Amino acid sequence: MQQQDTLIPENTSAAADKAAASTMQAAVITAPETIEVQEAPIPEPQTGQVRLRLQGCGLCASSIPVWEGRDWFTYPVEAGNPGHEGWGIIDAVGEGVEGLKAGDRVAALSYKSYAQYDLADADKVVKLPEALADKPFPGEPLGCAMNIFRRSQIEAGQTVAILGIGFLGALLVQLAKHAGARVIAISQRDFSLDIAKKCGADEVVKMDDHYKIIEKVSELTNGNFCERVLECTGKEWPLNLAGELCAERGRLIIAGFHQDGMRQVNIQLWNWRGLDVINAHERDPQEYITGIREAVTAVEQGIINPDMLYTHTFTLDEIEQAFHHLATRPDGFVKALITL
Structure with a gap:
């Protein structure tokens, strides 16, 4: 036994x-x-x-x-x-x-x-290289930011407005500043605006009143508005606000993930200003991988933090x-x- x-x-x-x-x-x-x-x-x-x-x-x-x-x-x-x-x-x-x-x-x-x-x-x-051995690396959102930045065609000397300063918006502030652009960050939360400043934003604007925001950005740009406007919220109101902030023949980049229904947008304004409207979401997995590879380099070189x-x-x-x-x-x- x-x-x-x-x-x-x-x-x-x-x-x-x-x-x-x-x-x-x-x-x-x-x-x-x-x-x-x-x-x-x-x-x-x-x-x-x-x-x-x-x-x-x-x-x-x-x-x-x-x-x-x-x-x-x-x-x-x-x-x-x-x-x-x-x-x-x-x-x-x-x-x-x-x-x-x-x-x-x-x-x-x-x-x-x-x-x-x-x-x-x-x-x-x-x-991931040895230089990033101790760092977390959520590759998909980091790669997404790189892909959106590439499709935005941001160049030195441009004025860029970024609406919605979460993880994606904050990374795009860093990328736009590294490219030599002047960046106006627009967001609802005071904390987000503080983050935008730490990421290098030249101006921050509270996302509260539609028409006051338009007036403020007009004032900051001498009435010319922005060559590039990136909407990162996924909401209808900021998407329409983004169109209002675009300069004539500017580029409106839809970076927010719009997943909760239809959107009504001001196509008349988009037509009148001759805007290029870019849906910056990729669907080809290999494009995501390209973005992740670029993100590895950008983090390793300190372009984004x-x-x-x-x-x-x-x-x-x-x-x-x-x-x-x-x-x-x-x-x-x-x-x-x-x-x-």
């Missing part, structure tokens, strides 16, 4: 260790505004894929609708979804993958990164609190990261 008593706990322990090695912790949105951390199978990389042991994942405002709930969503959502701003260490490589190996630290374009592990196609992974914009950090167990912050944006909030 003593021998049998000894063997049973040993076998049980081995079975538990084996089960633990095959499962991971992952966040699951089980219902609107309800997230649970559950056990889920660790995914296995298929041909052309790598697996990441994630170090962190950023929270994106585009995830708010699935968290809040919409008629077209079904619950529970897949484990780890919609986390798409992950970075970490490759720990397994599928067949046919070249140029990547276990131990490489990377940012990836993947979609279930509110978890300890996620899979990514090998061509949607960007290696996202560190001061990572204002809140949460563990995976605290992800529900993180989503509440993302939706309500308390004072001092810019960007939240989930660390793993």
